[in-house]
Amino acid sequence: MSDLMLDFRGVGLTYPGGTTALESVDLQVRRGEFVAVVGPSGCGKSSLLRIASGLGRASEGEAIVDAKRLGYVFQEATLLPWLSVLDNVALFPRLTGAGKPARRERAREALATVGLDGFQDHLPHQLSGGMRMRVSLARSLTLEPDLFLFDEPFGALDELTRQRLGEEVLRLFAEMRFAGVFVTRSVSEALYLSTRVIVMSGRPGRVVDTVDVPFGIERDPGLRFTAQFAALSERISTALREGYAA
Ligand code: ADP
Ligand code: MG
16 A cells, blocks of 8 residues: 555646635655645645645645544534533534444544643633644544644744644654645745745745755654754745745
8 A cells, every 4th residue: 555645746726716825836745755835825835735635625636535534623623612621522423323332432532642641521612722733633533533634723823832732743753654734834834844845935836845854753852953954944044035025
């Protein structure tokens, strides 16, 4: 079996109203790769993920997705406010048809994985923004995704919380080795989390640079202050600036 989870060739997307959101995007993601996508607002990043998830269709080119189980995390945690944390998380395996005790067990495990053991009976409004995002992560984890899509999941959080959640995602990736696509507007987040960064131009989004990230999967927060990290950040920022203007 091929470990190629996502294979985009010349993908273009024009919405019915006439907006062209994507233009000839080539992107291959294998299991064990974590690709960060950076690009300016409105350049088609969410559209790209929607096609990767099967919710949207390319209007040009070929978009092949070979994943069996898909995780999809959004900027908003999108929890049901009247359900407890545990029930929110148990909701996903429910959709996949597991029995109730098995669902709750999986939900408990996933909550423990994201450090929320003590909070399963809380309601979403009793949690901080960072904790709600952890619940959202846990919910996707119950599906044991082999393709994990993230659409600016930590964009609304304060810097420290954002970095800590990034560490969690890295740890999960090291453990599970899914294929990851992580959309962000933060250059340092893209670089810190990924094995590869693709930089997109302003709309219509095209890939203007691809950076293979040379760091191993075990990463330390101090990495952000190294010369190599700074040099790669500069390259990505420059590509972003040039792609935006073009
Ligand atoms: P990003 O996530 O990079 O901010 P999006 O993929 O959300 O960008 O949007 C890219 C472009 O496509 C934007 O100009 C947006 O207005 C347009 N767009 C997004 N969704 C739709 C839609 N359902 N119908 C028409 N235009 C859309
Ligand atoms: Mg978006």
